[in-house]
Amino acid sequence: xxxxSDDAATAGGGFDPHEAARLLxxxxxxxxxxxxxxxxxxxxxxxxxxxxxxxxxxxxxxDQHPYTGPSLGVIALVYAVVAVSIAVSAKVYQRATAxxxxxxxxxxxxxxxxxxxxxxxxxxxxxxxxxYGASNAxxxxxxxxxxxxxxxxxxxxxxxxxxxxxxxFGAALAVVIAGMVAAFAGPSGAWAVAGIGLFIGVAGxxxxxxxxxxxxxxx
Amino acid sequence: xxxxxxxPVIHAPARLQIVATLAALPxxxxxxxxxxxRMLHVTPGHLTRDLRELEDAGxxxxxxxxxxxxxxxxxxxxxGRDMLDRYAAMLRNALAVPATQYRTAPAPEIRVGDxxxxxxxxxxxxxxxxxxxxxxxxxxxxxxxxAATTHGALSEATADLPExxxxxxxxxxxxxKRRPGHLPGRQRHPxxxxxx
Numbered sequence: 001x002x003x004x005s006d007d008a009a010t011a012g013g014g015f016d017p018h019e020a021a022r023l024l025x026x027x028x029x030x031x032x033x034x035x036x037x038x039x040x041x042x043x044x045x046x047x048x049x050x051x052x053x054x055x056x057x058x059x060x061x062x063d064q065h066p067y068t069g070p071s072l073g074v075i076a077l078v079y080a081v082v083a084v085s086i087a088v089s090a091k092v093y094q095r096a097t098a099x100x101x102x103x104x105x106x107x108x109x110x111x112x113x114x115x116x117x118x119x120x121x122x123x124x125x126x127x128x129x130x131x132y133g134a135s136n137a138x139x140x141x142x143x144x145x146x147x148x149x150x151x152x153x154x155x156x157x158x159x160x161x162x163x164x165x166x167x168x169f170g171a172a173l174a175v176v177i178a179g180m181v182a183a184f185a186g187p188s189g190a191w192a193v194a195g196i197g198l199f200i201g202v203a204g205x206x207x208x209x210x211x212x213x214x215x216x217x218x219x
Numbered sequence: 220x221x222x223x224x225x226x227p228v229i230h231a232p233a234r235l236q237i238v239a240t241l242a243a244l245p246x247x248x249x250x251x252x253x254x255x256x257r258m259l260h261v262t263p264g265h266l267t268r269d270l271r272e273l274e275d276a277g278x279x280x281x282x283x284x285x286x287x288x289x290x291x292x293x294x295x296x297x298x299g300r301d302m303l304d305r306y307a308a309m310l311r312n313a314l315a316v317p318a319t320q321y322r323t324a325p326a327p328e329i330r331v332g333d334x335x336x337x338x339x340x341x342x343x344x345x346x347x348x349x350x351x352x353x354x355x356x357x358x359x360x361x362x363x364x365x366a367a368t369t370h371g372a373l374s375e376a377t378a379d380l381p382e383x384x385x386x387x388x389x390x391x392x393x394x395x396k397r398r399p400g401h402l403p404g405r406q407r408h409p410x411x412x413x414x415x
Contacts, residue, residue, distance in 0.1 A: 023236060031243035035244060099253060102247045
């Protein structure tokens with residue numbers, strides 16, 4: 001963006017409405033992009049990475065009879081992908097919210113904490129089921145694949161509804177439904193269904209966010 | 220196309236960029252000056268001067284933040300947001316719709332939409348700003364305009380008025396804010412005069 005603060009320009013003299021519209025549109029777009037917590041490109045990349053990660057989980061378990069769960073190597077790979085995703089998200093969040101303060105920022109932190117806590121639901125259920133002797137198909141297949149989508153997805157549905165963020169609400173609802181379907185797709189199939197569901201939800205949210213950013217432009 | 224109807228406080232490149240940038244934040248959120256300066260690539264002196272102009276007009280609020288209030292943060296006020304919405308609508312309409320398009324009036328029985336009502340309301344505001352209407356007259360005519368369902372009813376409100384250049388301008392009355400006294404133009408705090 002150019003420095004337009006010279007005295008003549010700032011005074012507004014001869015500031016053509018066409019130029020004003022162009023400048024307003026540009027400033028608006030750049031600001032929205034700069035403050036965006038969910039840049040569409042980053043979301044789309046996340047969707048693709050998620051699909052690959054869940055695809056690897058599915059491939060590593062699809063021929064198991066009886067089902068024993070993903071191998072340690074695959075689990076390590078998935079954890080690495082999750083760690084990178086968290087790091088990228090944290091960086092995007094930090095960049096978007098640097099220097100920003102106020103009620104909406106506080107609300108976002110509370111929502112983030114709620115989502116983080118809901119992540120604990122799945123491993124706790126998984127641990128309890130293992131404790132009571134549930135099969136590997138349940139403990140290392142259906143539950144870790146489907147439960148996070150249902151639990152975390154429901155939290156995000158509530159957050160989206162609370163903010164009237166309908167793209168987020170819709171995307172999270174799609175993920176919850178995918179989790180419900182995954183729960184009945186078998187231990188190996190659950191990974192495939194969960195991966196496809198997450199991909200659709202996140203990619204759909206990316207598309208909706210991109211469309212919203214364009215449609216929300218003031219000019 | 221005239222720029223007379225556009226708010227002179229916002230209708231300046233640097234201030235327009237400041238307002239547009241702050242408007243991208245949720246209502247009530249503030250932005251530190253250091254980041255605003257980085258985003259806009261302006262010098263601190265110019266930024267301070269433009270912020271003061273906007274603050275004097277009531278469009279901006281400054282507050283100390285950070286460790287011991289060492290940092291300053293700025294936020295757009297509700298009035299600033301409303302004014303930017305109005306400015307953008309006027310700009311958009313002025314650019315998109317040639318004024319000549321409105322010179323051929325539709326038949327009186329043709330029904331009107333929100334855009335027609337808002338365009339007429341904007342024209343009335345402009346007539347008020349130019350001294351052709353008193354505040355009471357403006358309020359009375361705005362009531363007629365906002366309740367109008369046909370072009371005939373709309374034209375009653377403007378029958379005795381000449382055309383204005385910005386006749387096509389739209390003013391947004393969304394979110395239930397009908398404030399006929401709140402018109403485009405500079406509004407300084409009476410107690411805060413500035414010398415620059």
